Each structure stands twice: as structure tokens, then as C-alpha cells.
Amino acid sequence: MSKDYQASNINVLKGLEAVRKRPAMYIGDVGSRGLHHLVNEVVDNSIDESLGGYNDIVMVSINKDGSITIEDRGRGIPIDIHPIEKVSALEVVMTILHAGGKFDKDSYKVSGGLHGVGVSVVNALSEWLVVEVKRDGKKYSQEYRRGIPQYDVKEIGFVNKKDTGTKVTFMPDAEIFTASTKFKFSTLAERMRELAYLNKNISISIKDEIEGDDETFHFKGGIIEFVKYLDENKTVFHSPVYIEGEKDNVPVEIAFEYSDAYSDNIFAYVNNINTHEGGTHLSGFKTALTRTFNSYAAKNNLIKGNKKVTLTGDDFREGLTAVISVKVAEPQFEGQTKTKLGNSEVRSIVEMLVGEKLSEYLEENPAIGKKIIEKCARAAEAREAARKARDLVRRKNVLDSMHLPGKLADCSISDPEHTEIYIVEGDSAGGSAKMGRDRRFQAILPLKGKILNVEKAKLTKILENTEIKSMIAAIGAGIGLEFNAEKARYGKIIIMTDADVDGSHIRTLILTFLYRYMKELVETGRIYIAQPPLYKIKKGKEEKYAYDDDERDKILLRFQGSSTEANTNPDSNLPKGVTISRYKGLGEMNPDQLWDTTMNPETRTVLQVNVENAIAADKIFDTLMGDAVEPRRAFIEKNAKYANIDI
Ligand code: 0RA
Numbered sequence: 212m213s214k215d216y217q218a219s220n221i222n223v224l225k226g227l228e229a230v231r232k233r234p235a236m237y238i239g240d241v242g243s244r245g246l247h248h249l250v251n252e253v254v255d256n257s258i259d260e261s262l263g264g265y266n267d268i269v270m271v272s273i274n275k276d277g278s279i280t281i282e283d284r285g286r287g288i289p290i291d292i293h294p295i296e297k298v299s300a301l302e303v304v305m306t307i308l309h310a311g312g313k314f315d316k317d318s319y320k321v322s323g324g325l326h327g328v329g330v331s332v333v334n335a336l337s338e339w340l341v342v343e344v345k346r347d348g349k350k351y352s353q354e355y356r357r358g359i360p361q362y363d364v365k366e367i368g369f370v371n372k373k374d375t376g377t378k379v380t381f382m383p384d385a386e387i388f389t390a391s392t393k394f395k396f397s398t399l400a401e402r403m404r405e406l407a408y409l410n411k412n413i414s415i416s417i418k419d420e421i422e423g424d425d426e427t428f429h430f431k432g433g434i435i436e437f438v439k440y441l442d443e444n445k446t447v448f449h450s451p452v453y454i455e456g457e458k459d460n461v462p463v464e465i466a467f468e469y470s471d472a473y474s475d476n477i478f479a480y481v482n483n484i485n486t487h488e489g490g491t492h493l494s495g496f497k498t499a500l501t502r503t504f505n506s507y508a509a510k511n512n513l514i515k516g517n518k519k520v521t522l523t524g525d526d527f528r529e530g531l532t533a534v535i536s537v538k539v540a541e542p543q544f545e546g547q548t549k550t551k552l553g554n555s556e557v558r559s560i561v562e563m564l565v566g567e568k569l570s571e572y573l574e575e576n577p578a579i580g581k582k583i584i585e586k587c588a589r590a591a592e593a594r595e596a597a598r599k600a601r602d603l604v605r606r607k608n609v610l611d612s613m614h615l616p617g618k619l620a621d622c623s624i625s626d627p628e629h630t631e632i633y634i635v636e637g638d639s640a641g642g643s644a645k646m647g648r649d650r651r652f653q654a655i656l657p658l659k660g661k662i663l664n665v666e667k668a669k670l671t672k673i674l675e676n677t678e679i680k681s682m683i684a685a686i687g688a689g690i691g692l693e694f695n696a697e698k699a700r701y702g703k704i705i706i707m708t709d710a711d712v713d714g715s716h717i718r719t720l721i722l723t724f725l726y727r728y729m730k731e732l733v734e735t736g737r738i739y740i741a742q743p744p745l746y747k748i749k750k751g752k753e754e755k756y757a758y759d760d761d762e763r764d765k766i767l768l769r770f771q772g773s774s775t776e777a778n779t780n781p782d783s784n785l786p787k788g789v790t791i792s793r794y795k796g797l798g799e800m801n802p803d804q805l806w807d808t809t810m811n812p813e814t815r816t817v818l819q820v821n822v823e824n825a826i827a828a829d830k831i832f833d834t835l836m837g838d839a840v841e842p843r844r845a846f847i848e849k850n851a852k853y854a855n856i857d858i
Contacts, residue, residue, distance in 0.1 A: 220298075226308040227358040230335040234387050237332045246388050247398050249333045253281040253379050254415075256330060258406060258483060260285025261413045262538070266376075271403065271417040273394045274380070282378040287346035290364055299364040301344060301351065305334050306358060333381060334358045336388075340381040348372040357384060396424045401827055404428045408437035409483050409536055434466040434534040441478075441830075442532050445470035448586055449579045452572055456564040460540060461557060463564050465496065467533035469586055473669065474727050475528040479535040481542050481552050487734065490545070490552030492537045495561030501527050503569045504584065511577075513584040522591050525692065529590035537561065547735075597670040616681035620645045622654040631703035632656055632685060633741065633810070636717050640797035640805075644707070647802030648810060654701065656685050661717055665724045679724060686729065696731040704732060705817060707741035707809065709796040722820065739817040743797055743809045750789045756808050758816070763791070 230237050238245040238252075250271065260266035266285035273279055289300040296303050308331055334340050335358035343352045350368040354361045383392040396419040403415045403426075411433030418425040430436040438451045451468040479486045479493045486493070501524040508514050508522070543553035573580040615621060618641070622630050632654040635641045641657025648655055663676040670691070673679055683690050688698040706721050708714035718740065726733050744756035746763045750770045757763035771786035785791065794800065800808070809815050 220306075223306045224359075226331070227306070227335045230308070230332050231357070231387065234336055237328045238336070241388050242390055243395070243398070246383055246392060247394065247402075249336060249381070249383060250279055250281065250394065250399055251402060252328060252333050253330055254403070254406065255483070257281060257283035257285060257377070258410060258413065261410055267413055269403075269413060269415045271399060271415070273396065273399075273417075273419040273421060275420045276382070277392060277394075277421070278380055278382040279394055280378065280380040282376065284376040287344040287375045287377050288342070290344055290346060290351050299351075299353075301342065301353060301364050302360055304330060305340075305342060305353065305355065306331055306360065308332070330379065331358070333379075336384055337381040338384040338386075340379065342380075343367070343378040345370050345374050345376050394419075396422055400424075400426055405437075405485075406483060408434055408440070408534075409480060434464055434536055437478075437534045438466045438468055438532055441476060441534075442468060442470050443830075445472050445532075447471075448530075448582050452569070452579070454565060454568040454572070456568060458560045458564060459556065461560050462538045463492075463561055464536045465533065465561075465565065467531060469530045469583055470532060472530045472532075472666075475531040475533075477528075477531065477533045477535065479552075481537055481539055481544075483536075484544075484550070486544075486550045486552050488546040488548060488551035491554055491556075491558035492535055492552050492561050495558040496533070496535055496565055497524055497528070498558075499562045499565035499569065500524075503566050503573070504587065507570065507573050507580060508584045511580070513581060514588050522587055523594075526587045526591040526594060529594075530586065535561075593669060593671075597674070614684065616656070616684050618657055618681060619685050620648075620650070620655045622650055622652050624652050625700070627699055627702045630654065630701045631705055632701040633705050633707050634658060634682065634721060635797070636708040636714055637796070637798060640707070640709075643798065643800060643802045643805045644810065645802075647804075647806035649806075653810065654685070656681060658682075658717075658721075662720045662724065664720055665727055673724075673728075682721075682724070686732075688729070690728040694729050694731060696729075696735065696737075699732065699737070702737065703739055703817075704737055705739045705741050707743070707797065710743060710745055711795065714796075726822075733820060733822055736819055736821055738820040740820060741809050742816045742818060743794065743800070743805075745794060747792045747794065747804075748789065749792075750786070767791075 234241050234245065238248045254269060254271065257266060257269045260283060261269075266283050268284045270282045271279065272282075288304050291300055292298065293300045293303045296307070309329055334355050337355070338357065340355045340358075341352065342354075343350060345351075348369060348371070349366055350370050351364050352367050353364045385392050396417070400417050403417050407413060407415045407428030408430050411430055414427060414429035416425075416427040432439075435451045435453050447468050447470045449468060451466045454463070454465040456463055477493065477496075479489060479496075481490070481492065501522075504527050505522055514522070537552075537557060539552070539554055539557060541554075545551045545553040622632075624630055630652050633644055633648070633656070635644050635655060635657045638657050638659060641655055644655045644657075658678045658681070662678040662682075663673060665673050665679075685700070686704065687700040688695050704725070706718050708718045708721075722733075722738070725738055732738055742758055744758050745760075746757040748755045748757060748763065748766050748770070755766045757766055767786065767789065770789050797805065797809075807814065
């Protein structure tokens with residue numbers, strides 16, 4: 212060691228200590244999400260290099276020892292001595308909070324939400340980290356332990372002058388990530404795929420040396436291909452419309468197309484971050500879309516036959532799949548999850564660009580224009596019919612939460628913060644649940660048989676379905692555009708179905724409905740899946756429940772260990788005196804058992820449904836519920852056992 216770093220730079224140590232003391236403040240949490248965020252943080256820096264036109268390749272590798280490497284061909288982190296800190300700029304970037312960004316101001320460095328905290332945060336949360344930089348014909352490196360440099364930046368060789376880039380390898384610190392430090396290929400790959408769609412000039416490869424997985428993402432068509440990918444399993448009306456432009460230093464890129472789906476599917480990005488909560492770029496787009504299409508339709512007399520209906524924004528969004536990608540130098544992120552763009556200037560920029568370019572596009576592609584207008588006019592007619600149907604239903608008071616469905620066993624507390632509703636498959640399981648529950652805060656709604664597949668049905672049909680109506684009434688917060696999560700009568704919505712193929716299908720149907728018509732509940736993490744046990748294992752008076760095969764085997768081993776006699780039953784592998792029963796359905800459990808194993812908040816496990824990856828969620832629902840048969844078969848075969856829709 213050339214210098215005693217442990218004592219030399221008190222500011223660095225203070226910064227590292229702050230990060231290690233409150234890691235969640237910097238990376239959101241110390242669970243799986245935070246762990247994978249470390250990788251994204253480094254990759255974001257590589258992508259930033261590509262935004263400036265300096266980088267075309269990012270390579271991510273999960274290494275055999277569990278560490279991870281991110282390598283790019285950017286300019287390489289500068290290594291010259293930093294004028295203020297008096298050490299290599301590389302060391303500054305790696306050890307000083309918020310020094311990681313470009314020093315130049317006109318880059319679109321991501322700086323909101325959890326992004327852009329800097330590589331120094333990754334360094335502070337790594338047991339060890341090695342950085343290698345190729346720059347000016349030389350190769351340099353430095354190593355750190357929990358963020359502390361182990362030696363000065365050193366030269367380790369020569370390279371071709373044109374050969375530049377940065378390579379970061381790190382081992383996440385198990386002292387910080389106490390649950391697990393294992394990187395998941397699919398989680399990382401989904402984000403890499405998204406980044407490759409959003410940045411068409413870059414090729415991103417990822418490999419997993421442990422599991423042997425390997426993928427490379429490079430989409431020359433960028434977001435046009437992204438839109439096609441999102442609609443892969445849908446029937447589309449035309450090839451994507453593509454709009455590109457820049458105003459006041461804000462580059463805007465939009466691709467969209469219409470399919471025969473009933474809902475819309477818009478992904479809006481700012482500096483490669485998915486702005487789940489929307490914002491000014493999204494509202495600018497929506498306004499321009501409605502206005503431009505309406506004036507095009509009027510000018511070309513395209514809604515002659517439908518004089519009575521006026522087309523609204525909703526009509527122009529039915530079946531719309533769109534990707535909006537803008538770059539903003541100083542984005543303001545607002546909203547609950549800091550994923551809503553606040554910059555007001557962006558609204559008019561997007562609105563103007565879309566207005567201008569879409570008009571041009573429609574003049575040049577009249578056939579497509581006509582098709583879209585006709586499609587949206589049909590949507591308007593259907594909307595009108597649906598409104599009538601809804602009014603009818605409303606008049607009958609079915610959707611009114613004052614009239615709760617007869618099958619609902621409500622709870623006595625009314626504060627949603629403390630209440631939960633179990634949506635249960637079948638009347639008999641519903642009966643057990645009603646008897647087993649804690650009636651103060653647990654409500655039970657049994658559903659009979661399969662509910663309607665909302666992915667394939669029009670709103671009018673959906674509103675006629677008894678099971679769906681009772682869910683809407685019980686939850687009490689409306690549906691679709693009128694949905695208001697604040698009115699929801701329960702804090703948790705727990706889906707409880709049998710652990711078999713039918714149960715899995717019913718669960719997917721319910722989830723599809725909630726995802727399409729009460730999305731906010733999914734987005735705010737209020738939907739859960741109950742986990743009933745698969746086995747009951749008995750030895751004498753002792754009873755144990757197992758929730759999967761591994762757990763069953765562990766319990767059996769334990770019983771075997773405590774058994775003094777050898778197994779004398781030649782027909783089974785079971786220890787003596789032990790019996791196993793496999794639960795075929797919830798109905799086989801008596802109320803007490805159901806409470807003990809699945810409903811008691813003290814002892815149960817429930818899976819929270821989250822849409823961490825909205826793209827994956829959308830695809831799963833399309834695949835499982837849409838028209839196309841082949842992809843569904845492929846999905847089910849690939850996810851054999853029973854597809855666990857933990858999206
Ligand atoms: C600071 C300044 C510059 C580039 C970077 C950091 C940089 C960071 C990372 C992290 C992973 N890959 C990276 N590539 C670059 C600007 C360099 C210049 O002005 O020459």
C-alpha cells in the first residue's frame with residue numbers, strides 16, 4: 212500500500228460511512244431490488260457514454276464467484292490528477308459521493324429518483340471492487356474494499372490508443388445485502404433488453420457464468436422494434452408510426468401503433484427511466500394525438516357515418532401501444548415513486564413536435580390514417596354502448612358499494628389501513644375461510660368457477676359478469692378510467708386459489724382483471740397471492756405443513772432423525788409412523804387449518820404481486836390471455852409446473 216488510505220481522506224470515509232449506514236437512502240432497499248440496482252447504476256454510466264456517441268458496447272457478466280463485471284468501450288473514466296482532491300480523477304469518481312457524473316453540463320445524465328447516485332455508492336456497498344480503465348494508450352487499475360482504495364491508481368499495461376473503456380467488477384457486500392447477494396440473470400436481462408430498445412446504437416450482452424445463460428440485445432430499429440415486441444401477440448392494424456425530433460435541447464422519440472386490444476399500453480421514458488407515473492411528456496403526447504387525429508379526420512371527412520359520436524382521447528388510446536422516449540438535461544421527478552416528469556416545458560415541446568410530425572405522416576400515409584380513424588370511431592361507438600350499459604347497471608345499483616354483494620362476508624373494521632379481503636376460489640373454500648377468518652379485519656368473497664377473461668371481452672360484457680361485478684362492488688373503488696384507489700375498502704386484496712392448474716388459471720384471470728381495470732392497486736403493491744400449503748405431514752400427534760417439495764423433504768428428514776426405529780415399511784420411503792397427505796384443494800382444509808396455514812398474518816406467507824417490470828407483466832397477460840395460441844402453449848410448456856404469476 213503506497214499510502215495509508217484508512218486515515219488519509221476523512222471526507223471519503225465520512226461519505227462511505229453515510230452510504231453504508233443508510234444504504235436504502237441511496238439505492239431504495241437492501242433486498243433484491245437494491246442489489247440489482249447496483250448493476251443498473253454502473254450500466255447507466257456506460258449508457259451515458261453512448262448518449263454522447265462515445266460507446267457502442269456494454270458487456271455484463273455474472274461471474275463464477277458471484278461477482279459481476281460491467282465493461283464498456285466509452286472514453287474511460289479520466290485518470291489525471293484532480294485539481295482539488297489531488298488524487299486521480301478515477302479515485303474521485305469511485306470514492307466521492309455524487310462525483311460520478313460527467314463534469315460537462317450538456318450531457319443528459321440521469322439524476323432523479325434512485326438513478327444517478329453514482330458508482331461511488333456501488334463501491335461503498337461492495338465487499339471489494341476492481342476498476343480498470345483504458346485511456347490514452349494505457350491501462351490503469353485500482354482496487355477497493357468496502358469503498359476504501361487499496362493502492363493509488365496504477366498503470367498496468369499498454370493498449371492501442373483507440374482502445375478505450377471502463378471495466379468494473381464488484382462483489383456485493385453480504386453485510387449490507389443480508390437476504391441474498393445472488394444476481395438473477397432474468398432480472399438483469401429484462402433491463403438490458405429495455406435499454407437496448409431505447410438506445411438503438413448500442414449492443415448490450417449479458418452472460419451468466421454460473422447458470423450458463425447468455426443473451427445479446429441490439430435493436431437497429433430501436434423503439435419501433437420495442438413497440439412491435441410489445442404487440443408481438445396482438446393483431447395490429449398497421450406498422451408503427453415513428454416520430455423523431457428535437458426542440459430546445461430536448462430530443463423526442465416516439466413510436467406507436469394500434470392493435471385490436473381494448474386497453475392502451477403506453478411506456479414513457481425520460482433519460483431511459485420508465486416514468487410509471489407519467490408526467491408532462493405523456494400529457495403532451497396524449498393532447499397532440501387527440502387533436503391531430505381529430506383535425507385530420509374532420510379535414511378529410513372521415514367520420515361521416517358516425518356523426519353523433521365525437522372522438523375523445525380515450526377513443527384514440529384504445530388498442531394503442533406506444534413508446535415515448537425523451538431526454539431532459541435537468542429532469543424533475545415527482546410523484547409517490549418519483550417517476551413522474553414535472554418539467555413543464557417538456558409538455559409543449561412534445562405536443563408541438565407530435566402535432567407537426569404526425570400531421571406530416573398522415574398526409575403521406577392516408578391509408579393508414581383512414582384505418583386508424585375508422586378504428587377509433589368504432590371505439591367511440593363501443594364506448595357509447597358501454598356507457599349506456601354502465602348507466603343501466605349503475606341504476607340497478609349493482610356497482611354501488613352501498614349494495615355489497617350477497618356472497619361477501621365483510622369485516623367489521625372499516626379503516627382500509629387495517630383490512631384485507633380474500634378473494635377465494637369456490638364456495639366450499641369460501642365457507643371454510645369465512646369460518647376460519649378473523650372477522651374484525653378479514654373479509655371473504657368467494658367466487659364461483661372461472662371468471663370472465665377480460666383480455667378478450669368488451670367492457671359491456673365485462674360489466675355483465677356476476678363474479679366481476681361482485682369484485683368491483685366489494686372493493687368499492689370503481690373500475691377503469693373511473694377507478695379511484697383511495698376509495699378501495701381494503702388495504703390488501705389477497706387472491707386465494709387452489710394449488711393446481713385450474714387454481715392457477717383462475718388466479719391469472721383475476722390478476723388480469725385487476726391489472727387491466729384496477730392497475731393502481733397492482734402498482735401500489737396492494738395485491739397479494741395467498742400461499743396455502745401443499746402437504747400435511749403427520750407423525751403421531753405432531754403435524755407439520757410443507758409449502759413446497761423442498762420443505763416436505765426437510766420435514767421428513769427431521770422426522771426420520773427423531774425416529775428411533777428404522778423404517779420397517781418396505782413399500783414406502785417414509786420414516787416409520789409418518790404419513791403425508793397432499794392437499795388437492797383449499798376445500799380439504801378445515802377452517803382452523805386454513806387459518807393456521809394460510810390466513811393468520813402472524814404465520815402465513817403471502818406473495819406480493821409487483822409490476823417491477825411492467826413490460827414483462829404485460830407480455831405475460833397477453834401471452835396467457837390473448838388470442839394467439841402458439842405463444843401461450845410455448846409459455847406454459849416453458850413454465851411447466853404451474854405458472855406462478857409473480858410478475
Ligand atoms: C466521469 C467523466 C467522464 C466519464 C465517466 C466518468 C465514465 C464513468 C463510467 C462508469 C462506467 N463507465 C464509465 N465511463 C465513463 C468523462 C470522460 C471524458 O471527458 O473524457
